[in-house]
Amino acid sequence: MHGITRRKFLIGSAAGSASLLAASYVNFDAWASREKIQGEVKVTPTLCDACGNWCAIKVHTRGGRIWKAEGIPLAGNNRGRMCAKGHGFLHEVYNPDRIKSPLKRVGPNKFEPISWEQAYKEIGTKVRAISEKYGPGSLFWVSHPQANVQLTQRFMQALKSPNVFSHGSTCFMPRNIGWWLTVGQAKPSMDFENSRMIVLVGRNPAGGMNLGHLRSMTKGRDRGAKVVVIDPRYSEAASMANQWIRIRPGTDLALMLALANVMISEGIYQKEFVEEFTEGFDEFAEEVKKYTPEWAAEKTDVSKQTIVTLAHELAAAAPRAIIHRGYHGAMGTQYKNSLQLVRAVGCVTGLLGNFNQRGGMFFSPKPKLGALDKDAHPNPPRVPGPMADGTGDMERYPLVPRGQGMTQAIPELAIEGKLKAGFVYHTNPLRTVPNPARVIEGYKKLELLVGFDYVLSETASVCHYILPESFYLERDDVIYTNQSVKTKQVSIRQPTIKPMYDTKPLLEILSGMAEHLGIGQYFNFTLDEMNRASLKPVGVTLEQLRKEGVVDLGHEWKPGPPRFNTPSGKLEFVSSILRDYDLPAVPTWEEPLVSPDPKDPHSFRMIHGKQAYHTHTRTCNQPYLMAITTINDAARVWIHPDRAKALGLKDGECMTISSSVGSGRARCRISEGIHPDCIFVPSAYGVFSRHLTHAKKDGGQGGFGFGISYNDFLPTYFSPVLGHAMVNEIVVKVEKTYA
Template sequence: MGVTATSADISNAKYIMFIGRSYGDGIRPSSVQALASAKDNGAKIVIVDPRLNNTGNLATEWLAIRPGTDLALVLAMSHVLIKENLHDRQFIKNYTIGFEEYAKELKKYTPEWAEKITGLPADAITRIAIDMGKAKPKALIEQSWRGAFGCNYENSTETGRAVAMFNALLGNYQQKGGSIFGGKPSLGKLDKAKHPSPKEPELSKAGSKEFPIAYPTNGVATIVAKEALEGKMKAAIYYHSNAALGYGNPKVMKEALSKMDLVVAIDVQMSETAQLAHYVLPEVSYIERDEVIEGLSGKVPGIALRQQMVDKVHPETKPIHEIYTELAKACGVGQYFNFTLDELNETMLAPTGITYKQLREKGTIMFPNEEITLGEMPKLKTPSGKIEFYSETYKEAGFKPIVEWIEPKVSPADDSFRLITGKQAIHSHTQTANIPILMQITKDYDLERIWINPVRAKALGIKDGDMVELKSSEATSKIRVKVTERIHPEAIFVPSHYGITSKDLKTGYGIGFGYMEHVPFDFEKWSGSGNIHEVIVKVRKVNG
């Protein structure tokens, strides 16, 4: 569709499906509030997830899908929409191309076919698809975080693509209660005559050849380690990014970082990446600094300003804009940083008619006069300017132009499990693992435990609270278990916030184990995202 992600008019929707996404385990209260409003208004809310996540408190139905098979579900639901003539013919005619080719491909993806793959009853797949078709355009599959559907499996990119196509079949784009291409505020830019920009790099961006359909502006973060191992990447600066623990298998990441001539970590704590860096530049925390104005996109665009709330605590720390400016001067390119943070913010505000003082007083200001007009589709950044059921861009990159079923890369046998991970509401990745008050909640409720289904636990002689050994092709870990019906029998769930190995992070050190220790260093071929759920493990009870 030519965008990195859409948003959704959740509060006005009548039927919402989440695939592997949990507002209840996220960090945005506004998302939960919108979902609660939808529920209060009678919306049906369906969770598709091997784990019954914390959004379950607001859900109407939980589909405990077999991990890695979301794509099959969406294809089958798309099949039902067309078979039952519940697709939006007028929307498809006006705003899409390639529908006939896609409809032909979908004929073989019946609910009965999907039942064998997903483990979900065919009649449930049919019922939900029909109900969503009848509720259109106020029905949607939520777009997931940045449209990624977790970036977990070999087929995750195609899952995201199939979801975009399903929403197009519903004709819900730019509709009340549907999917939204959000508007953006018009912000000013620095005068290039006074503040010149550097030339574009002569070399192509790392990963652009290997993963040609990845968004150029975002890049492919995982490519850094791969090219370092190959001797191509010589230096890297990591800003508030614990790549050594979270971008790939930690053993591989450690080797990759050790091969580079220069690794710089800019952080507020001595993370695993900071431990491996040649230089650590200590930054202030977010409440000790002002920041660049943030443009808020959505149905109603706006702007926000995060501001300094307390005096700087540690005298040797600096805010990030000062770090980058001083680095630029030291590298002989200081002429491109000849402005202050305040000057930049004043310039960005100029077209809005809002003063810097007003924004500082209010913090966030929305622009209701710039609210997008529902019912009007914008011209998209695809070659055709429309939603493309058939993509020439994919074809030129060597991929199938139409979404089709793709198997997960690995699948568990009867004596093994697929290892999956996800968030808990109290933590933000591993960044908060060293905060005592949050880690105390983890300890009080044993939140670091892995989840196992009671049927599988009984067969293995495992009871709630037992110590078990979890073994993959990459690592072996010992951990206590939570026996719960909230997890699919073929899956083991591991929360993603633990396994800190940096001894400088005394609060988080030694709690649980790191999920990524078990993940092979592997990427899916479309976007270069890590196949972090393509992991098979065995579990056995041990003493402890």
């Protein structure tokens, strides 16, 4: 059989019945894909795009076809490692359902290919007309913010619209604002490898993958650090931890306040650090007096002894003790009290005195990039005023940063008629924003919706125009600096293969549209020119960066006295900014917005989280990654055995889940690894675009109609201070499905 090409095989099978018999066992697609592509192996360093972390990888091509990839050890962000998503997403470049040219919607779910020039012209004409009729404030851009956000900001600024949104209000916003208020920076880094105690509060870096964190946590653990996971669910991170503290969902804040209570009342905090580098300790100490371990035990369903022991262990390990800075979990947008929780974690970190200490938290050195020459390439004038959703409005949401906004406000504003035209880039709000019925209604109301997508996702399906950006393996991007952890690093994404279809990189698309929008003068440069200008001050040439992928600039972080970029210049137990806005300035207990009824056997809180092999819902149609879901039956919804028994459920049986806004069915996974108050939904599924069927080929599962999403059950919420979506504040009714 060996060395037979597909053509020869076909000839052979036509010639003899024996071969025909063989042919009946062979799936021809599989056969074609199995033929070893021979040819020159080329290795190109670039950045992964399977999730928002942009790990530095080396992509191997063979005969001009993507083959495999591996991590670049130098990169601080992933330290030579690569996750399943990164490996699996490589195959998406050959997804037959990719959008192959600009598309124009000509009917419901009906698209026809058009030329780039036609797309630019028509979009330009329509945007101009809408901007003239309703004002530039009726235009918006929403994206998953990445290095390219510089370009999109520039584009919207040129169009005179302040409305640049990110997905942050459904993801990480309280985490960023909470740390910024407390220590003056949104994302402090963590020196896990030198730590003696690592605590994860509602954060699972083994599910929402962060390879750099995992790598250094493992190193710390190998050196004897104790890893403690505080989570309602026995998360993947818990399986490599020393202790799992099962907490009632939404009550992490109570536990943190009690830790502070124990440490202060027993005098086991880092007194010198508190005296020298913090502000407002006395007021904080007074406030936490009432948060005794007994009180917290009641709230959190964690025993008093466990809380006290944790406080003692943290204090004994301090300052080499870390509480993870959080991400989307409890410290992200999940609860009403998330902001208070982040503030409380920041304050406990202050008690541990670990800032800028070995084995503690620190601020990563970041390279300062250059900019284009302002005379030759003028910046568009800044657009004053708040965003359409009240972001930056001193009366409404003064703490939400411009450029983030509240993504779940877009459909509401569209329904109100305040937003009329928008651009959706690298995000899929129809699936990833709560309350899809409302989101669909809103997005459909827009007079113009332009999407950048590589497949017909839910959002792309309702766009008027789809402009396919070249895939991440086919394009250049803006210089990236987030590889910097302990040293300054710059990295770059570059093409590993030629674009397969009629697609273009973002800057080219923006320039094309700009011509027809009368803002061409702001886009009179190429990406290479921009990247060269960025690299100039750091002394790296574009050629060198292209060759190496990641360049380390040194300037290693060194422990020492910390400096905080807060108004007081210190770590603020009492936040002066919150006080200025008349908000609770000291971390205080705040009840979750909703809670399940303890007497009702059908009442649960619905929580969710990521799996290590899926990114949001965009990988739900990727066969290699969906195979992992299928083999492990991993789309099931977790439920505690006692609660399942009360509902008459056996493992794998179907449940009907309903809330005030939606209902759905899912099979259950009965596990001791979850708090009885809640059910856990993996967040990768529930795709409803009819165009996403690639994963179903060859008997696979995934894509359209597979699984459920927590967003289907979640009302549209805006938290009082930050307007975040409070995505775990769902009470659902769970019943056994009899049908």
